[in-house]
Amino acid sequence: MKGEYKAGLADGLAIGIGYFSVSFTFGILAVKGGLSALTAGLISLTNLTSAGQFAGLTVILAHGSLVELALTQLVINLRYALMSLSLSQRLGPEFTTRRRMTIAFANTDEIFAVAMGRKAPLTPAYMYGLATLPILGWTLGTVSGAVASGLLNAAVRSALGVALYSMFVAIVVPPMRQLKSVRIVVAAAVIV
Template identity: 40%
Template sequence: MNNKSAFLNGLAAGIPIGLGYFAVSFSLGIVARKAGLNPFQGFTASWFNLASAGEYALFTSIEQVVTYIEVAVITFVVNARYMLMSCALTQKFSSEIPFFHRFLVAFGITDEIFGVSISQKGVWSPFYNYGVMAVAVPLWSLGTSLGIIAGNILPSSVVCALSVALYGMFIAIIIPAAKKNMTIAAAVLISFALSWGFSVLPYIKNLSGGNRTIILTVVISAVLAYLKPVEETEN
């Protein structure tokens, strides 16, 4: 497959992904507006941070006025899985693909883009990813900006209602996985309980929201990974 065909195939695959991203990022825009970001700032944040959970952590951290270091660490922790996805995708690279293509593709890795990329048969072309990104990334960023604009125009009651949509999205993500895997279900329930506990326990409740999230994310994932490691399967 030549580069042009790969790019066009990527565009076709990116349209449904981009439309879904637009809806999600619109809700993120409501959160960004509450954090005090303007449409340009929201667009820029989404352009360079292509992750719903990562951006939610970013915007809520900004709203809580945490330090730059806390923002950097929590964003890194929440988005760390994309490094693993990028490493897995490199297994489909031809040895002749230069570094800058690898870098650009790794920048645009999300759960959905990784899914459609890893499913490609034969020798993988970076232009396929560029096609997907050409649709998905602008719609993701535009949705955030429009969400901020809508948050500035709509009545406060409507803004509050729209902000709940993001929590619904997260619930839609964790419930199916939790129903299939008891370890994930346990992680969800433990995180709920400890998040509440951290908000009321002496001394710990005085930590910033960003630090509490970092501690919970690292500790819960590390403990469960040790106790219930993912079983390896042979391909």
Template identity: 35%
Template sequence: MISQRSALLSGFSASLPIAMGYFPISFSFGVAATQGGFSVIEAFSLSLIIYAGASQFLALALLTSGAPLLVSAFTLIAMNLRHVLYGPALMREAGKDASTRYAWAWAFGLTDEVFGQALGALSCGQRFSEPYMFGLGIGAYASWLSGTAVGAFAGGGALDAWPAISAGLGFMLPALFLALLLSILSRRQLPVIAVAGAVTVAATLAIGGTSGILLGMLAGAVTGVLRR
């Protein structure tokens, strides 16, 4: 059995691709926040408290456009409703006896990417451990916060002179999602994946990005229910 310390380090090292993908995104957020008139402290606080990329960019747009407070808050909350599905899906894979003693702390870091990485590790036969979840979450969260801070200090156009690096870093998250998809791919899950992808495209084009993600996810999960 691996020790808690090595599980923590293993989780931290597994967070590296996520951290490398998060940094440029949170950097962009820091830049956008200061360009929108927010201070470095305010930009950093949004990342510290909300810790959800798309929501934070939307928060900037809503707050700078003068949207009512409650409308802004409920819009942001609705955007992250999909996260309700992650915990149960992860714990189902972890097994009935998996400890959740410290879930109140590590689960705050259960973002899309952290969930995907953790699920991929479990699918590859790794045992669930809370220190691993802490390591995975801390690496991603630290990158998110440091990227925001650096971006807010740097201001606009900091990566403009390095378009190839900017593009490569920007592709890190799509690449990670694809690699995670490959790691959990099985014949049994193909209909789920195909339906989720097709509905995401259709709903994104017909309604919008956030609805596309939520509907795609639900359609895929419902396909799993209907499957014999």
């Protein structure tokens, strides 16, 4: 079990580092919009979705209603429900309902891609390890960006926003080269 957790940590390290840089930008924007560093950090700790958080922040700062915020989150994050359904097909009987819910909370695009690309069976310890550093990276990056919001110039803040897309491409391209099914899914996603 300990080895599986360590394997998950190793596979999640690059995601955690990438999330740190992207969420750094979220922290900067949240503080510049009037939220405290603590509030920004709590948002990131409890809502692990980059696009959803950036869109939600826009709605919050525009003084949108809770209905607008909920609908925005539903539309943007619906893909996570579909990814969780797909991922659940790879989970064995040792994944209780509570474990499945925990994994679903941490199921981001990058975590999903790494988990689905793993040849070995998925275990709870592996999945917890895979999620640990991305959650820490996302939360600590947000808090760090919020605290450092007044120290960076606009060019550096803008450059940090590209990191998430670069990381996702780096995770998807290797399996895409090997598997025709992944190439088909990527092509369909590009067309849509």
